[in-house]
Amino acid sequence: MTPLLQVRDLVKHYTTAGLFRAGARPVRAVDGVSFEVGHGETLGLVGESGCGKSSVGRTIIRLQEPTSGEARFDGVDVFGLDRTALRRLRRRMQIIFQDPYGSLNPRMTIGAAVAEGIEIHRLAAGAEIGRRVGALLEEVGLDPAYGRRYPHEFSGGQRQRIGIARALAVEPSFIVCDEPVSALDVSVQAQVLNLLSDLQRDRGLSYLFIAHDLAVVRQIAQRVAVMYLGRIVESGPTEALLSAPRHPYTVALLSAVPEPDPTRRRARIVLSGELPSPSDPPPGCPFHTRCFHPARDERCRSEAPILRAVGATTAACHYAESTPAAEAPGRDA
Amino acid sequence: MAWRTPRGRAGLVFLGFVAGLALLGPALLPDPFRQFDLLELASTPPSAEHPFGTDQLSRDVLSRVVSGARISLSVAALAVTLSLTLGAAVGLVAGYWGGAVDAALMRLVDGALAVPRLFLLLLVLAVPERVPLIILILIIGTTGWFTTSRLVRAETLRLREESFVRAAEALGASRRRIIFRHLLVNTAGPLLVAATLGVGDVILLEAGLSFLGLGVQPPAPSWGGMIMDARPVLEAAPWVGIFPGIAITLTVLATNLVGDALRDALDPRGA
Amino acid sequence: MTRVLDVRDLRISFPVSGGRLHPVDGVSFSLDRGETLALVGESGCGKSLTSLALLRLVPEPGRIDAGSVIQLGDTDVLALRGEALRRIRGKRIGMIFQDPMTSLNPVFTVGDQIAEGVLAHLPVSKAEAWERARGLLDEVGISDSAARLRAYPHQLSGGMRQRVMIAIALSAEPEILVADEPTTALDVTVQAQILEVLDDLRRRRGMAVLLITHDLGIVAGRADRVAVMYAGQIVEEARTGDLFARPSHPYTQGLFASVPRITGPVTRLTPIRGTVPPPTAWPSGCRFRPRCPQAFDKSELPPELMTVGEGHRMRCWLAEGDGPIGMASVLPSHPERSEGGIP
Numbered sequence: 001m002t003p004l005l006q007v008r009d010l011v012k013h014y015t016t017a018g019l020f021r022a023g024a025r026p027v028r029a030v031d032g033v034s035f036e037v038g039h040g041e042t043l044g045l046v047g048e049s050g051c052g053k054s055s056v057g058r059t060i061i062r063l064q065e066p067t068s069g070e071a072r073f074d075g076v077d078v079f080g081l082d083r084t085a086l087r088r089l090r091r092r093m094q095i096i097f098q099d100p101y102g103s104l105n106p107r108m109t110i111g112a113a114v115a116e117g118i119e120i121h122r123l124a125a126g127a128e129i130g131r132r133v134g135a136l137l138e139e140v141g142l143d144p145a146y147g148r149r150y151p152h153e154f155s156g157g158q159r160q161r162i163g164i165a166r167a168l169a170v171e172p173s174f175i176v177c178d179e180p181v182s183a184l185d186v187s188v189q190a191q192v193l194n195l196l197s198d199l200q201r202d203r204g205l206s207y208l209f210i211a212h213d214l215a216v217v218r219q220i221a222q223r224v225a226v227m228y229l230g231r232i233v234e235s236g237p238t239e240a241l242l243s244a245p246r247h248p249y250t251v252a253l254l255s256a257v258p259e260p261d262p263t264r265r266r267a268r269i270v271l272s273g274e275l276p277s278p279s280d281p282p283p284g285c286p287f288h289t290r291c292f293h294p295a296r297d298e299r300c301r302s303e304a305p306i307l308r309a310v311g312a313t314t315a316a317c318h319y320a321e322s323t324p325a326a327e328a329p330g331r332d333a
Numbered sequence: 334m335a336w337r338t339p340r341g342r343a344g345l346v347f348l349g350f351v352a353g354l355a356l357l358g359p360a361l362l363p364d365p366f367r368q369f370d371l372l373e374l375a376s377t378p379p380s381a382e383h384p385f386g387t388d389q390l391s392r393d394v395l396s397r398v399v400s401g402a403r404i405s406l407s408v409a410a411l412a413v414t415l416s417l418t419l420g421a422a423v424g425l426v427a428g429y430w431g432g433a434v435d436a437a438l439m440r441l442v443d444g445a446l447a448v449p450r451l452f453l454l455l456l457v458l459a460v461p462e463r464v465p466l467i468i469l470i471l472i473i474g475t476t477g478w479f480t481t482s483r484l485v486r487a488e489t490l491r492l493r494e495e496s497f498v499r500a501a502e503a504l505g506a507s508r509r510r511i512i513f514r515h516l517l518v519n520t521a522g523p524l525l526v527a528a529t530l531g532v533g534d535v536i537l538l539e540a541g542l543s544f545l546g547l548g549v550q551p552p553a554p555s556w557g558g559m560i561m562d563a564r565p566v567l568e569a570a571p572w573v574g575i576f577p578g579i580a581i582t583l584t585v586l587a588t589n590l591v592g593d594a595l596r597d598a599l600d601p602r603g604a
Numbered sequence: 605m606t607r608v609l610d611v612r613d614l615r616i617s618f619p620v621s622g623g624r625l626h627p628v629d630g631v632s633f634s635l636d637r638g639e640t641l642a643l644v645g646e647s648g649c650g651k652s653l654t655s656l657a658l659l660r661l662v663p664e665p666g667r668i669d670a671g672s673v674i675q676l677g678d679t680d681v682l683a684l685r686g687e688a689l690r691r692i693r694g695k696r697i698g699m700i701f702q703d704p705m706t707s708l709n710p711v712f713t714v715g716d717q718i719a720e721g722v723l724a725h726l727p728v729s730k731a732e733a734w735e736r737a738r739g740l741l742d743e744v745g746i747s748d749s750a751a752r753l754r755a756y757p758h759q760l761s762g763g764m765r766q767r768v769m770i771a772i773a774l775s776a777e778p779e780i781l782v783a784d785e786p787t788t789a790l791d792v793t794v795q796a797q798i799l800e801v802l803d804d805l806r807r808r809r810g811m812a813v814l815l816i817t818h819d820l821g822i823v824a825g826r827a828d829r830v831a832v833m834y835a836g837q838i839v840e841e842a843r844t845g846d847l848f849a850r851p852s853h854p855y856t857q858g859l860f861a862s863v864p865r866i867t868g869p870v871t872r873l874t875p876i877r878g879t880v881p882p883p884t885a886w887p888s889g890c891r892f893r894p895r896c897p898q899a900f901d902k903s904e905l906p907p908e909l910m911t912v913g914e915g916h917r918m919r920c921w922l923a924e925g926d927g928p929i930g931m932a933s934v935l936p937s938h939p940e941r942s943e944g945g946i947p
Contacts (some may be wrong), residue, residue: 011865258821
């Protein structure tokens with residue numbers, strides 16, 4: 001079966017050109033990213049701030065126009081669609097945002113917000129709209145009577161549920177989840193993660209789950225892609241990637257995850273140096289300026305590694321076979 | 334909203350009173366054009382019969398101030414409505430479309446703002462012999478939206494980045510829908526404030542123009558025109574100019590009070 | 605162990621129509637020299653307000669109620685006025701905040717801002733202050749410190765700025781460092797660096813650290829003791845190892861069950877039902893009662909902190925049972941799909 005979404009060589013550069021800034025270097029937010037998302041699957045897209053993961057999410061549903069590349073959704077060329085065709089496609093691709101406070105129009109009732117997609121795509125009329133909105137609110141675990149209230153009356157977790165109901169209203173098959181739980185309290189975060197899992201099971205949804213927290217991604221994604229400076233540096237099945245990471249950056253990221261278990265102290269790899277500017281990425285391997293791989297050499301500084309299969313994952317590292325493991329489970333570092 | 338503070342309440346009460354007078358007053362008071370004493374054209378000081386006195390044509394000043402309210406307020410209301418509509422439209426379009434549309438519109442506004450408004454008005458109004466009231470309103474309205482458009486554009490630029498606008502785009506909402514349902518309603522606060530402050534501005538502007546003889550034409554009473562008419566007799570009969578002056582001051586003060594109260598009530602994102 | 609800070613019965617109140625709210629309601633804890641105490645809780649539990657109270661920085665119209673005690677060594681902080689109060693801020697208790705982006709003044713160089721802190725509290729010349737500033741940058745792990753002193757905040761990354769904030773907090777050599785969510789705004793790899801710096805400074809300087817966080821993961825490797833806050837009160841406190849081995853309060857257990865893990869089998873999370881209530885909606889009796897899977901009739905009464913093990917106390921009537929309560933005996937199980945809580 002062909003995947004639901006196929007992305008090839010996606011590039012998104014932001015130019016800051018202006019009258020007085022001609023010749024400024026573009027910010028290479030996304031610099032040649034390829035991945036697939038299968039039917040009913042969750043792909044976790046992980047990376048630190050500025051790695052380009054949110055730009056990927058926004059570009060593939062064309063909230064932003066790509067600089068180049070290709071995206072096929074169910075066989076349709078997403079980047080080639082005109083406005084009318086794009087609006088039709090929006091029924092099938094949706095997005096959930098991070099900020100539960102900015103994601104709802106403060107002057108619109110919850111019911112109106114959830115009904116908006118139904119009205120735009122004329123999926124129902126008259127009393128049927130209200131009935132559907134009620135059912136959607138119920139599906140995300142809210143009282144249908146809340147429909148008449150305004151956003152400021154709700155907590156962060158409840159707003160996030162409302163945002164999910166709004167996305168579901170047009171019956172999409174694919175949802176970009178852009179850091180949907182990172183602004184929420186721990187206890188509420190777990191509620192929303194469970195809700196997203198349940199919805200995936202009940203509705204057969206596919207997710208592109210963008211996050212900075214590997215533990216959260218592990219909870220929900222079958223596959224993971226790790227981004228660094230606009231590129232995917234490693235991807236693979238979640239458990240394989242987390243148990244035997246092949247790219248040194250993945251190893252460092254994994255070792256930095258704080259785990260609530262003092263008996264499982266792992267060796268922390270503290271990366272040296274600073275994240276290079278995405279408008280001036282280093283030549284060769286983008287990670288070479290901070291890499292700790294014992295085999296790193298001149299080749300890393302000059303030749304950009306390509307993604308290749310190493311063990312159970314694909315990694316973009318010349319020396320992926322000999323990447324040291326940080327983890328020594330159960331042993332004190 | 335403006336009702337919440339005592340100063341806002343005072344402003345609203347006074348404006349309501351003036352508007353009521355403007356609507357009903359002329360029916361209760363003597364005809365402002367009527368000259369009481371055709372033989373002796375002389376102004377008389379305030380008395381029981383004429384609480385604000387009479388002017389040099391022996392017309393009742395109170396009647397004229399009340400009729401003037403009708404003209405001054407309707408000029409203000411209509412001109413402000415016009416300039417707010419234009420300002421909101423230009424600001425929303427420039428802010429949401431962005432790019433070349435934005436650049437073109439904003440350069441236009443920059444250019445317009447560089448020309449003093451009074452100079453522009455003088456230029457237009459000084460040419461024809463008589464300017465009909467409707468033209469006066471149109472001209473004041475179409476020269477008053479520049480700052481409003483900037484205000485709305487800035488607010489639109491901020492809102493455009495909010496997730497709820499992105500969510501609406503992702504749902505496939507049309508530009509029209511986004512502008513009316515998501516952007517306009519959220520700029521209503523600053524617009525309302527601009528409106529009340531604009532009313533004060535326009536009343537003063539119309540008074541100034543009429544004072545220069547370029548605004549509302551005699552014999553129709555407008556507050557500015559009345560002060561201008563009073564100029565020759567101001568020493569002998571100060572009441573002829575003072576009462577319309579007080580009317581202008583109090584009305585402008587009241588609209589500013591309401592505007593300030595609205596601004597306080599709407600910020601920070603109260604409601 | 606030298607006791608450096610003693611907080612007893614801290615109550616902070618805010619006026620509301622028809623009375624006063626107590627977002628911090630009877631908090632007691634102490635801090636020894638060289639020790640890290642973590643104050644853990646979700647948003648609105650009162651942990652940040654508690655830390656501000658230590659410096660008497662509770663925002664208006666909030667007020668520290670009579671009967672509260674903040675004893676800093678032999679200084680009664682709540683009795684201080686004016687100049688004396690200013691002298692403890694920075695000099696005896698340093699503070700760093702969550703957002704390193706807005707905590708620095710954009711128009712002054714890093715050197716100016718650190719030297720300012722030094723000059724405000726120590727009798728040194730301007731040149732000496734700059735020299736100290738350079739030393740502080742070295743100490744917080746900023747390389748090329750001489751050049752960095754002349755940098756403006758916008759030229760630094762988030763992690764760098766937080767290091768500068770730590771350097772400023774250290775400038776007057778305080779006995780206590782209060783770190784309010786110091787790494788929440790930072791990426792995980794940077795977070796690891798900053799925590800490393802804090803730990804290192806604590807060891808070398810013998811400072812006491814009050815670490816305020818919502819993240820149990822940060823606490824695990826860094827704190828000696830943990831106090832868990834819920835709805836303005838400490839609901840459980842213990843040595844870190846004991847708390848993680850035997851979380852006893854149903855709220856603490858709920859927090860643990862809510863956190864996704866990076867190791868071990870992936871199982872469905874068991875969140876706490878409902879949402880954190882605002883201070884206006886705190887229930888009578890046990891404040892966790894409406895969300896508690898183990899609430900029983902006695903929960904209608906407000907529980908006190910009760911001992912469940914050595915140095916391990918919790919605010920729950922279940923503590924009256926026999927012996928310490930292990931996690932295994934009371935694993936929470938409850939439906940969470942419907943959130944319920946009325947906004």
